[in-house]
Amino acid sequence: MMENKIVTFSENEMLNFVDRLLNEKKFDVFGVKSKGEKFVFDLLEDSDELRLDHDVTILPPKKFFLPQYENLMDYDLEKPFNVKDKIIDKKRIIIGIHPYDIIAIEQMDKVYLDDQKDDFYNIRRKNTILIASDIQNVSDRSFSSSMNTNIVDSGFDILLTKINDKYAVTIGSDKGKKIVEKYAKTDNATENEIKEIKKARDETSKKYKKEVKNNDWSQLLVANYDNSIWEERSDRCLECSSCTMVCPTCYCYDIKDEVSLDLKDGRRVRTWDGCLIRDFTKVAGGEVFRDDIKERYRHRFFRKGNYLYNRYGFIACVGCGRCATACLPDIADPCDLINELSVFGGKGKDDKFFIKKESKIGETGTIHVPRSATIKRIEKLTSNETLFELELDDKKPLNHEPGQFVEVSVFGFGEAPFGISSPPSDKPIFEIVVRKVGDVTSQLFKMKKGDKIGIRGPLGNGFDMKKFEKKNLLMASGGTGMIPMRSVIKHVLSDENRPKFKNITILYGCKQPCEVLFADEIDEWKKVPNVNCIMTVDQCADGECWAGEVGLITALFPKIKLDRYDSKDTESIIIGPPVMYKYVIKCLQTLGISDENIWVSLERRMKCGVGKCGHCQINGIYCCKEGPVFNYNKIKDLPEAFE
Amino acid sequence: MSKPRVAFFDFASCEGCQLQIANLEEEVLDLISIVDVVSFREVMKEHSEEYDIAIIEGSIMRPMDEERIRKIRSKSKILVAFGACACIGGVNKIRNQWSVDEVKKEVYKNADLKDNKYFDVFKTKAVNEVVPVDYYIYGCPPNRDEIKKVITALAMGKKPDIPNYPVCVECKKNENVCLFELGKFCLGPITRAGCNSICPSNGSPCEGCRGMLKEPQTKCVEDVLKRYNLTYEEMKRRCTMYNYGKEGCK
Numbered sequence: 001m002m003e004n005k006i007v008t009f010s011e012n013e014m015l016n017f018v019d020r021l022l023n024e025k026k027f028d029v030f031g032v033k034s035k036g037e038k039f040v041f042d043l044l045e046d047s048d049e050l051r052l053d054h055d056v057t058i059l060p061p062k063k064f065f066l067p068q069y070e071n072l073m074d075y076d077l078e079k080p081f082n083v084k085d086k087i088i089d090k091k092r093i094i095i096g097i098h099p100y101d102i103i104a105i106e107q108m109d110k111v112y113l114d115d116q117k118d119d120f121y122n123i124r125r126k127n128t129i130l131i132a133s134d135i136q137n138v139s140d141r142s143f144s145s146s147m148n149t150n151i152v153d154s155g156f157d158i159l160l161t162k163i164n165d166k167y168a169v170t171i172g173s174d175k176g177k178k179i180v181e182k183y184a185k186t187d188n189a190t191e192n193e194i195k196e197i198k199k200a201r202d203e204t205s206k207k208y209k210k211e212v213k214n215n216d217w218s219q220l221l222v223a224n225y226d227n228s229i230w231e232e233r234s235d236r237c238l239e240c241s242s243c244t245m246v247c248p249t250c251y252c253y254d255i256k257d258e259v260s261l262d263l264k265d266g267r268r269v270r271t272w273d274g275c276l277i278r279d280f281t282k283v284a285g286g287e288v289f290r291d292d293i294k295e296r297y298r299h300r301f302f303r304k305g306n307y308l309y310n311r312y313g314f315i316a317c318v319g320c321g322r323c324a325t326a327c328l329p330d331i332a333d334p335c336d337l338i339n340e341l342s343v344f345g346g347k348g349k350d351d352k353f354f355i356k357k358e359s360k361i362g363e364t365g366t367i368h369v370p371r372s373a374t375i376k377r378i379e380k381l382t383s384n385e386t387l388f389e390l391e392l393d394d395k396k397p398l399n400h401e402p403g404q405f406v407e408v409s410v411f412g413f414g415e416a417p418f419g420i421s422s423p424p425s426d427k428p429i430f431e432i433v434v435r436k437v438g439d440v441t442s443q444l445f446k447m448k449k450g451d452k453i454g455i456r457g458p459l460g461n462g463f464d465m466k467k468f469e470k471k472n473l474l475m476a477s478g479g480t481g482m483i484p485m486r487s488v489i490k491h492v493l494s495d496e497n498r499p500k501f502k503n504i505t506i507l508y509g510c511k512q513p514c515e516v517l518f519a520d521e522i523d524e525w526k527k528v529p530n531v532n533c534i535m536t537v538d539q540c541a542d543g544e545c546w547a548g549e550v551g552l553i554t555a556l557f558p559k560i561k562l563d564r565y566d567s568k569d570t571e572s573i574i575i576g577p578p579v580m581y582k583y584v585i586k587c588l589q590t591l592g593i594s595d596e597n598i599w600v601s602l603e604r605r606m607k608c609g610v611g612k613c614g615h616c617q618i619n620g621i622y623c624c625k626e627g628p629v630f631n632y633n634k635i636k637d638l639p640e641a642f643e
Numbered sequence: 644m645s646k647p648r649v650a651f652f653d654f655a656s657c658e659g660c661q662l663q664i665a666n667l668e669e670e671v672l673d674l675i676s677i678v679d680v681v682s683f684r685e686v687m688k689e690h691s692e693e694y695d696i697a698i699i700e701g702s703i704m705r706p707m708d709e710e711r712i713r714k715i716r717s718k719s720k721i722l723v724a725f726g727a728c729a730c731i732g733g734v735n736k737i738r739n740q741w742s743v744d745e746v747k748k749e750v751y752k753n754a755d756l757k758d759n760k761y762f763d764v765f766k767t768k769a770v771n772e773v774v775p776v777d778y779y780i781y782g783c784p785p786n787r788d789e790i791k792k793v794i795t796a797l798a799m800g801k802k803p804d805i806p807n808y809p810v811c812v813e814c815k816k817n818e819n820v821c822l823f824e825l826g827k828f829c830l831g832p833i834t835r836a837g838c839n840s841i842c843p844s845n846g847s848p849c850e851g852c853r854g855m856l857k858e859p860q861t862k863c864v865e866d867v868l869k870r871y872n873l874t875y876e877e878m879k880r881r882c883t884m885y886n887y888g889k890e891g892c893k
Contacts, residue, residue, distance in 0.1 A: 036820045059818045068816040236863040238832045241808065245815035256804060261791045262673035263798060272816060277808045326815065328823060328832060328867040413801055439801040446800070 004153060005171040007186035008193055014160070014167045017184040018047035021093055024183075030064070032057060032096035032133075041094060052096055052160065055139035056320055060101050060248030061094055062108060065124045070270045072120065072368045075411050077259060077266050081372045081393075081452055083411075089123060093179075095131040099152040100144040100318035102132050104248030106155045110312045111251055116610040119366045120270075129175055132156035134197075135204050141321030143210040143335040149318040150208075151201055163196035170197075210321065212335045214342040217305030217315050222348025224341050225298075225639065233337070234297035236329040241274030243323035243332035244300065249308075249316040250274065252614030255368070255607060257414045266412045268368070273613070275299050281615060283605045284416060284438030287578075289618075290640070299617075301337060302353070307620035310354040354620030355634045357461065367610060370409045370454030375447055376429065381517050385435050385480070386445060387421070392428040392455065400424060402487035403462030403601055403629040407609050408432065408440065409454030410447075416440035417606040419484030419628075420458065423491035433483040433517070459609040460628050463488055463599060468571045469500045474560070474593070476507040476584050478553055478576025482517045484601060485575045490521075493528050502569070505560060506533040509553030509576075513537050513546040534559060553580065557587040567592035575601045581642050585632060598632035602641065647798060650682035650694035651725075652715055654701030654708050655735050655767070660726030661685045661700055663784045670791070677798040696721045696797055698780075702728040702735040703768040707760055716774040721797060724770045727783035727885055731854040732769040734783070736887040739766045778803050783852035783885065786838050806836040809856050810849050814840035822848050823871045830881060833857070833864070851885045 009017065021029050022044060031044040032054045039054035041061055076082040097105075112121040135150060144150040152159070157176030161168040168189055171177045180186060189197075214220055244250040254273040259266040273280060276296050281289035290296050308316040317334045324333035377389035392398060398406070400420050407415045416438060422431035434444050447453070465488070473492060477485040492501050506525060510516050516535065526533045534556050535548035549556060553576075572588050574581060581600060588598055604616035604623040611625030619638045621627070635641045651661055665686050667674060674680075681691035697719035703709055716722055727733030738746045743764055747756060756762040770776050780793050789805075796803040806812070810831035814821070817840050822829040830851035831843055842849050865875050882889065 035818070036825070038820045038824075040818050058820065059815070063818075236866055238809065238811075238863060238867070239857075240811035240832050242811045242815050245812060258792070259795050259799065260673070261667075261670050261677070261795060263677050263795060274808075274812065277812070279807050325824075326821065328821075328870070329863055330870065412799060443799075443801065 006189040007169045008166050008189050009186050015047040020183040028092045030094045052133045053136045055137045072268045072270050074267045077412050091127045093129045096133045100149040100320050102152045102155040103149045104318045129157045132159040134161040138207040139321050141324035143212050144319035145205045145208045146211040147319035161197045168197050210335050213339050218309045218350050219347040221305045222352050223346025230298040231294045233331045234294045241276035242326040244274035246322040246326045259412045310351050357626045370456045373455045375451050385433050387433050389431050395428045397426050397428050398430045400458035401462035404458035406455050406457030410440050410443045413439045413443045421483045421486050423487050472503045472570040474505045474572040476574045478509050478580040481575035504531045507556045508535045511538045513544050554583045554587050571597045573599045595633035601628045646679045647695040648681045649678045649696045651698045655704045656701030656728040659784045698723045698725045699729045700725045702732050703773050704764045721777045723778045724776045725780045727852045729770045730779045730781050732767050733885050735767040781853035810834045810836045810840050814843045817844050819843050
């Protein structure tokens with residue numbers, strides 16, 4: 001690594017430098033200012049306001065890159081595809097960022113500038129010059145020295161270190177070099193001054209009151225997943241999520257549609273969300289996937305110490321101590337928690353709650369801005385479900401694989417995820433089936449042929465159909481699980497593909513006959529050679545017409561002609577309500593099908609669809625990104641997957 | 644699509660909530676472009692008995708109120724409780740600490756109120772203690788942005804999105820210095836957000852006007868209060884302002 005160039009200027013020249021920056025109208029200059037006894041990053045009007053002796057700011061600088069409230073796009077409700085994405089491009093300078101916050105920004109970059117780049121974040125990052133400042137005063141709750149985040153040698157454009165009555169200026173980038181050359185009068189640092197920098201840092205390091213005693217959070221956490229500590233501590237939790245709001249490495253968000261009072265214009269707004277809030281995992285149907293506060297409390301620490309550690313290789317805590325200060329019952333401090341857990345000790349398997357999987361990027365273009373599509377056909381399937389045939393207006397095929405999903409936008413109402421129900425196709429047309437559960441679905445029910453909606457996707461990982469070729473296929477669907485399963489079935493049963501697969505068994509269970517989806521198509525499927533299709537309903541009212549079985553789907557398994565199957569040569573797919581998986585998997589295991597050959601599709605609150613907003617997380621994985629299709633063997637040990 | 648017909652009604656209250664709508668000023672024009680206001684005593688003299696959405700301000704105090712609100716409920720497709728008095732009883736519930744006779748005696752001394760139906764009061768009730776309520780616009784007074792959000796949602800036929808988390812979330816987003824750290828007492832941690840933490844943002848403690856998100860867990864709250872040298876008694880007293888009768892502040 002190239003040695004950073006270091007120059008110096010006097011304290012007075014530092015203020016002149018800031019004033020010269022302030023006089024340049026092309027920048028907005030933000031810096032640390034006092035707010036009562038505390039500190040905040042705020043717009044500077046004069047260099048006098050700048051405080052570089054701050055211990056910590058109330059909010060971290062993440063607010064500059066992922067603002068508390070952010071307009072992702074504006075739209076015209078009368079012409080819904082008159083969409084403007086809102087990307088700001090004003091250049092900014094932020095002065096006074098401590099090293100731990102620089103590291104936190106680098107961590108955020110990994111998440112937001114990964115393969116599915118967040119354009120809003122990206123532009124803000126590119127347009128911002130980071131002027132870091134070495135720590136002069138240490139916050140009572142900070143433990144950044146024991147996290148090795150109190151000193152940085154990169155990640156900033158320039159870094160200011162107070163040495164005696166001067167500031168040492170470490171140049172970290174070309175951008176930094178340019179502004180120093182243009183706006184400051186500096187001297188080259190002497191050897192002695194360079195030594196003074198280290199001395200100043202060492203002096204500050206001695207001021208820490210807190211120290212985390214274990215740096216292997218990941219294995220320690222995994223070993224203590226079922227420790228009673230989670231319950232004992234979360235008993236005192238107010239569930240206010242203040243800990244996540246003030247955290248420099250918490251980046252989960254929610255997205256909402258807002259409309260003007262005259263209902264003419266709307267906008268899609270992104271705002272911070274926190275995993276301690278109960279509704280964080282709530283899906284439109286009302287189910288809350290992490291209902292117990294103990295689970296939510298634990299989730300936050302696992303995310304910091306284990307989940308993101310596995311995904312990106314860093315502990316997502318920089319020891320700033322903000323959460324500890326913000327938490328009224330004082331249970332949020334990771335330093336206290338890890339030290340307390342260290343007493344129990346233990347080393348779990350790092351990646352126990354994580355699976356490594358590359359996700360396919362089907363989505364291109366500005367993140368969160370949908371493509372326009374037209375409703376071509378609406379067909380009522382049952383009293384609850386309606387099929388929508390959609391055509392992408394850019395006439396490009398969706399290019400999906402069975403099992404993938406799309407986010408459907410109805411402007412003014414929001415976005416909701418739907419499994420794709422039609423098989424892969426080279427036409428720009430595909431089908432979804434909508435069940436009325438929330439605002440978006442209720443509004444879809446009111447729409448008619450020719451109306452426009454927005455589509456993002458295909459998203460997530462579907463079934464790898466190539467892998468299933470030359471195999472027997474056993475597909476079990478429960479209720480609305482038939483919607484995405486139909487995509488698999490229609491793909492497999494097409495004239496072109498049928499010869500590629502061996503025997504096919506389709507099991508389908510519903511609560512009652514009136515809920516059966518695609519009854520006519522199922523009759524056609526039954527006619528295809530070597531297809532065994534059995535349907536069952538939990539109950540059938542007297543007088544109702546029903547030719548299939550009555551009973552739970554698990555009762556169908558004994559009817560499968562086992563001798564036709566070499567169980568080792570069979571792949572099985574299950575899609576259904578959460579309660580179904582456990583029982584059906586047991587039946588498959590009884591048939592001798594190994595866990596590696598069982599595939600499931602899971603439902604969670606898929607909001608962003610690109611592994612960022614955090615709502616669909618199942619332990620260490622994002623259901624929207626690694627899933628929704630999973631190999632059972634890989635996720636069977638995830639405690640949150642089949643609870 | 645025809646515009647929904649909206650009627651405002653007031654019960655025991657200061658009518659300040661309705662004033663928040665009058666205070667929308669020129670935006671009132673946008674409002675009436677999406678709904679037909681058919682009854683609104685504070686700003687118009689016309690009145691109609693035909694309405695889809697009834698917006699109720701105030702608490703239910705008397706048998707005659709109860710009769711009136713039942714009638715309104717039976718005529719409306721959607722009934723919205725508007726403001727603290729309607730949503731949770733609010734300040735009107737302070738008097739529930741005493742018996743009706745004690746209250747009358749304190750206020751009216753020895754005046755003869757017998758057989759006067761206007762003074763025939765029972766213990767204060769929130770609207771939902773008498774009739775089912777479809778939606779709530781919380782606050783004393785409600786936040787104008789939230790009023791707009793609920794009305795646009797109803798006009799579009801979607802469910803209004805009312806926060807289900809405490810004021811702390813908004814307070815943190817607004818980067819306020821926590822009032823507990825300043826030695827003040829704040830009900831924000833147990834109060835429903837949606838006000839954009841207006842009181843703490845201006846240095847005043849949250850008084851809980853939007854109602855409690857959940858009943859405070861005594862153990863946890865006592866711990867917190869102790870940490871900041873505050874007493875549980877003080878908290879109960881504070882809760883009385885808007886949340887009298889709730890568990891933990893009786």
